[in-house]
Amino acid sequence: TAGDTWEQVKHTTPEKFYIEACDEGADAVLAIDRVSNEMTLTGKKDVPPSAVTKPICGVMGTIRLVAGMYLVVITRKRNVGSLLGHAVWKAVDFDVISYKKTVLHLSEIQSQENKTFLSMLNNVLSTDGFYFCTDFDLTHTLQRLANTSPDFQEMSLLERADQRFVWNGNLLRELAGQPELHRFALPVVHGFIVMKPCRINGKIFEWILISRRSCFRAGVRYYVRGIDSEGHAANFVETEQIVLYEGAKASFVQVNARLHAFLLESESRRCRWGVGGGGHHASHMDGFQRHFDSQLLIYGKQTILNLVNQKGSEKPLEQAFAKMVSGMNNGMLNYIAFDFHKECSHMRWERLQILVDAVTETQDEYGYFMVTSEGKTVSQQKGVFRSNCMDCLDRTNVIQSLLARRSLQTQLQRIGVLNVGQRIEEQAEFEKIYKNAWADNANACAVQYAGTGALKTDFTRTGKRTRWGLLMDGWNSMIRYYKNNFSDGFRQDSIDLFLGNFAVDETEGPTPLRVQKDWKFLTLPIIMLVAFSMCIVCLLMAGDTLTETLAYVMFWGAASAITATIILFNGQDFVDAPKLVHKEKLD
Numbered sequence: 001t002a003g004d005t006w007e008q009v010k011h012t013t014p015e016k017f018y019i020e021a022c023d024e025g026a027d028a029v030l031a032i033d034r035v036s037n038e039m040t041l042t043g044k045k046d047v048p049p050s051a052v053t054k055p056i057c058g059v060m061g062t063i064r065l066v067a068g069m070y071l072v073v074i075t076r077k078r079n080v081g082s083l084l085g086h087a088v089w090k091a092v093d094f095d096v097i098s099y100k101k102t103v104l105h106l107s108e109i110q111s112q113e114n115k116t117f118l119s120m121l122n123n124v125l126s127t128d129g130f131y132f133c134t135d136f137d138l139t140h141t142l143q144r145l146a147n148t149s150p151d152f153q154e155m156s157l158l159e160r161a162d163q164r165f166v167w168n169g170n171l172l173r174e175l176a177g178q179p180e181l182h183r184f185a186l187p188v189v190h191g192f193i194v195m196k197p198c199r200i201n202g203k204i205f206e207w208i209l210i211s212r213r214s215c216f217r218a219g220v221r222y223y224v225r226g227i228d229s230e231g232h233a234a235n236f237v238e239t240e241q242i243v244l245y246e247g248a249k250a251s252f253v254q255v256n257a258r259l260h261a262f263l264l265e266s267e268s269r270r271c272r273w274g275v276g277g278g279g280h281h282a283s284h285m286d287g288f289q290r291h292f293d294s295q296l297l298i299y300g301k302q303t304i305l306n307l308v309n310q311k312g313s314e315k316p317l318e319q320a321f322a323k324m325v326s327g328m329n330n331g332m333l334n335y336i337a338f339d340f341h342k343e344c345s346h347m348r349w350e351r352l353q354i355l356v357d358a359v360t361e362t363q364d365e366y367g368y369f370m371v372t373s374e375g376k377t378v379s380q381q382k383g384v385f386r387s388n389c390m391d392c393l394d395r396t397n398v399i400q401s402l403l404a405r406r407s408l409q410t411q412l413q414r415i416g417v418l419n420v421g422q423r424i425e426e427q428a429e430f431e432k433i434y435k436n437a438w439a440d441n442a443n444a445c446a447v448q449y450a451g452t453g454a455l456k457t458d459f460t461r462t463g464k465r466t467r468w469g470l471l472m473d474g475w476n477s478m479i480r481y482y483k484n485n486f487s488d489g490f491r492q493d494s495i496d497l498f499l500g501n502f503a504v505d506e507t508e509g510p511t512p513l514r515v516q517k518d519w520k521f522l523t524l525p526i527i528m529l530v531a532f533s534m535c536i537v538c539l540l541m542a543g544d545t546l547t548e549t550l551a552y553v554m555f556w557g558a559a560s561a562i563t564a565t566i567i568l569f570n571g572q573d574f575v576d577a578p579k580l581v582h583k584e585k586l587d
Helices: 108-125 142-146 150-154 179-184 264-273 281-299 312-328 349-358 360-366 395-414 428-450 457-462 467-486 488-499 520-540 546-569
Strands: 008-012 016-021 028-033 039-043 052-056 058-065 068-083 086-098 130-132 189-200 203-213 237-245 248-256 301-306 333-337 369-371 377-379 383-388
Touching (some): 058 086, 068 108, 086 108, 108 488, 142 369, 189 428, 237 395, 281 301, 301 312, 312 333, 349 395, 360 395, 383 395, 395 428
Parallel strands (some): 248 383
Antiparallel strands (some): 008 052, 016 028, 028 039, 058 068, 068 086, 189 203
16 A cells, blocks of 8 residues: 555665665665664665665664664654645654674673663654655745745755754764765654545645644653753644645644743642752743744744633742743733633633634734745735643643634635635534544644643534543543653653663763662552551451451551651652653753
């Protein structure tokens, strides 16, 4: 099938890897020396006949682990659709191949560490949502691509890519240093892409949704928050909605990122385990300024839609964020606070229209990007909406889908798909596609970031809140709580290794993985579990006298309560915290 076609072939000998491009007439072969790690360009005639041959879809790059260098390749892909005539692929399977033939040169501890690093690498690669295109730049919006110079168009995909969204940028460092090898360097984005042929009034058009996750300050829900000194915001996602119809094209771009208030770390961690923390106000203000300086340069004007609660634990975060925006005193920044949960309480989801109506004038001013079928640019997007909530997972997606629909309404009318007076909401077939795609987008980004599907997707799919949706949200929240506390340290380490925030150095000796957990990490939870179980048993199997039963229950109850209290006050010791990158680097 089209989804299983191969573009490259890997030949393996004991001395070298050979990556052969299968383009018609191409003779170029990438040769990788398995001993010296040297990469060179050679021809097909230099590939030994004895080499073991295997088809692959592309090279993700190389990475150094304890055992030495590894080659990461895409072994299976699936066709997502076509963007302006260019096939877009989803990477489905990967292979991580050692340069070394054996690991006998490693000690037992080193071998175990190497296995852990390999499992970290595979943990990231197994996270759904890697996409690539062999002859089109997926990292840029249509508007950015349209405003580039001829010189830009001549660059290789790796050179011209927006580095914010190249998730294998660290793996491609060796290839990046040699321009003649760039044809083998495949920039891969992470996030979500859906492409749907749609029909309204008998007119067929292509509707596309692309979410690009930034690889700067990437991580999991509890361990990467706020903003760093370079101005990179945690969990930054650029979402572009595209319409293609008979040569005409239009796009509407929105962004979201986590709250940048300096209070965020201390507030969020206190809510979790009673664990303190926090950054420095001055450094956050500096990072805040840098972030928005770059954002305004890239996107133009910005309207920040802050969707956090304006009471309880989220209130100081909203106030701090508003104060920081106000302190910038920049006319290109507009700030709107909308208490999502308060406004939509008691299933009053129609009240979201209040926010949509409030930004109608601004949305009309920002506009969208559009090129006619004759190739004439008739509209440019002059600004973006930036949605923020606590995690940029659930509330943000709901609001983004509503704003995107309003933009789409105007675009479809302008290119002649919708007739005057028609509403998208009335087009039942398209509405189903639209709502499900936005819900799938929310789920994909939420799984990548929080470990579970998004909340509130029943509203995105159906346009109303359901009791089943509330039950599913409760279930997902419980799963998130467990994963965020007991498995996200490993996930964060995996991401830091993959993106190069932590580099394995064979000469440095022991890695941070050898840090041992305190004895109480395992002992106290076991004691608490046994004590609680014995308390239940004593209640169910009463003793000879009430006094005896009461004494047993009080003893085991006290034991479980004391251990639970110790666990609560030493919460950080029981959380699966990252080991590879020091905490201050994440704050």
